[in-house]
Amino acid sequence: MTTDVFSASQAAWNGEGPELVQLLTPEGERVDHPGISLDLGSPEEEAEVIRGFYRDMVLTRRIDTEATALQRHGELGIWAQLLGQEAAQIGSGRALRPQDFVFPTYREHGVAYCRGVDPLDLLGLFRGVDQGRWDPAEHNFGLYTIVIGAQTLHGVGYAMGIQRDGAVGTGDPERDAGVIAYFGDGASSQGDVNESFIFAASYNAPVVFFCQNNQWAISEPIERQSRIPLYQRALGFGFPGVRVDGNDVLATYAVTRAALQRARDGQGPTLVEAYTYRMGAHTTTDDPTRYRLSSDLEHWKLKDPIERVRVYLKRNGLADADFFGDVEAEAGRLGEHLRTGCKELPDPSPLSIFDHVYAEQTDELAVQKEGFAAYLESFDAEGATR
């Protein structure tokens, strides 16, 4: 049988490649993978870590459900939901060291939580009182980026800065640093994401590209973005790509931790495709019933990232009712913190519009601000005479 050159190359793309990395099945069974190991210490230490993941994911889901409810109550203008992506975010977020730096999209609420950002601070952007209020340098967690894929280039540039600071491959675990740049399946079509792959490969930058393939870019399915599994794209750019079960917190943690260590060690970029599913809508303004089948959703509910850990912990006697009760209580307190805090977030002063356009204020803006202040005061004066 003869094969022409075109069908031969197509066959290569259709090849199996490395299979999906999974360490905890949807049924809550621990399984091994020949390509990666997960060492979490002694059995007691391991149980503690997994209970921690469970707690993190429950709290992350609570952030999401509270914020969604706050939007429904009119307290937020919009909310970008992460329902179903808790394992991808906690598994990757907990793989980070303090000195690593995160470049998020606008949906990385679980990663923000891992970086010590008060979840309340995530709401400001969606309430419209600011455009991101946390200090990126304090948390090594960049501001949410709304232009799709733009932040991946920022991540590569930051990683190039790490290289220039001599903080790669020294072998000092406190010093060597890496970057993780988040994006989605839709963003994989953006020029910036592809350019970030090229720059990262060219300079061997210490960066992990973490793609949460949640199957949907608003209404467009992954098939509209790619004819091949996304992780395979990395090969064309000259660095490894791995597909991990994004609903498996253990596998996501193991793969991301290893990829970050490659980066810190000076072995260059990695693409991690976390294969997951957006169980909610794109945002609170979206209506997925217009474009996808409810049977798909039901199918993915069986792969829920939190439920499989709960089953694992219970079946193996690693957590008791008190533990689950404590986590629920903590989630309740977090919910209360968000509900109360959100309504108390102050509106910015109208004059603050002018304040941070530049590091060095221009005379032009100073004059505009003065003029606007006088204009506003003129209403106060009118009111005083009433």
Place this chain on the structure above:
Amino acid sequence: MKITLAKGLNAGLRKAMEDDPKVLIMGEDVGKLGGVFRITDGLQKDFGEDRVIDSPLAESGILGTAVGMAMRGYRPVCEIQFDGFVYPAYDQIVSQVAKLHFRSQGKVRMPMVIRIPFGGGIGAVEHHSESPEAQFAHTPGLKVVACSNPVDGYWMIQQAIASDDPVVFLEPKRQYHADKAELDESATPAPLFSSRVVRSGTDVTLLAYGPTVKTCLAAAEAAAREGRSLEVIDLRTLSPLDMGPVLESVRRTGRAITVHEAHVNLGMGAEVAARITEQCFYALESPVLRVGGFDTPYPPSRIEEDYLPDLDRVLDAVDRAMEF
């Protein structure tokens, strides 16, 4: 020492790199080649490949990675090879570089310089002769300056690099290897965001920047032979505008003409004219006139001198202003 604009910029970049180890240069062909105009000539040899970085051929990539470098504490100087190639980076410049300081309420600074050789007159093919300054001056968060001569090139590039705000730095490419000027490195330069009277006069004020400063000076010289006294101001800074010297001049002359290579419609001249009208209306003896490129795409090079404002078109406008 007499230097060209290219040499002035090169020396200024060198000085900035010597003064601050955080200054990096990045762009296409800026390394071994020294840039297609040789503005970065010799810098990679002396400062190494980590500080003078040949980038992959992707402008958004250059600007986007520069954002990350700035967040890490570096001061990137990005070279865009030609004006018409800045647009692939436009999103990063407008949506990220310009807005990060505002978005972060001052927590994230973008001390970045975006060098763009601009303007025409070099007989180039399409996309190599454009004047996109108004698009950047229209973007809050960016500062925009244009140098017109070798000495300003030397000082202004250093001042732009020292600025904690992102600066779009426009260089008149036709002047790169043209006139020489005496550089006194011990002099104290004018502030970056200041305009300057470069020729005094009493009848009409010509307002120019970048390549048209030379055009206006030649026009003033020609007019003087006919008994007309033209004042020429080099605006130097386009955002923010420094209107002080402009208004002071127009209050004396009563007439103003803006001159730039960019399209007249919604160009810098329109903004300058509006501000003059707002701020010294009663001093005006004639409307503010605008001389510039026509509202067409930049034409093929064999007719570019018809498109570009030249001495005669400036003097024609002077006649119209005087006869109004």
